[in-house]
């Protein structure tokens with residue numbers, strides 16, 4: 001009896017320590033896969049049209065090329081055929097948590113209409129989904145607070161999509177643009193004016209004394225050269 005109880009306890013401990021699978025959710029200490037679907041066809045598809053392998057990186061270094069942004073995926077748009085099967089490799093290059101969520105999918109296949117990958121830090125996940133046939137643009141983003149607003153937003157187009165979503169970095173204009181206004185005071189205006197005047201004065205000095213500067217610099221170069229010899 002003792003042995004049986006101990007084996008049962010070990011089994012419980014082992015199964016909770018390894019990956020848990022609750023319905024459509026796969027979870028372990030590194031991340032989570034929710035609503036992956038590599039077999040079930042959407043109702044409007046008779047077969048899988050194409051197999052598309054996509055690698056998506058998430059991380060701060062991808063945002064460097066976008067002014068004012070902090071997080072981004074390495075690409076902001078993907079295009080697939082109707083009824084395509086997409087095999088996603090999601091790589092988080094940051095030490096912080098990121099998600100890859102696709103919204104607007106049919107609820108009978110993807111609960112809440114959502115496909116969701118998540119990594120709590122650096123790492124990699126793989127999962128597939130099958131897109132319906134509808135010509136549509138799907139939102140792809142990270143839902144952590146301020147991550148989408150700070151640039152982690154993209155779009156997935158099926159059959160060319162039905163337009164661009166707003167605020168996709170490098171693709172579409174923001175609904176409400178960030179403003180980086182300068183607080184002009186008398187002092188900052190004075191500093192600007194002084195800098196311009198000083199810059200002009202230096203430029204004039206160089207132009208007026210071009211020959212003298214040239215002679216002076218060649219003398220110095222000669223001296224250094226002679227010393228070295």
Ligand SMILES: [Cu+2]
Pocket residue numbers: 071097098099142143144147152
């Ligand atoms: Cu994120």
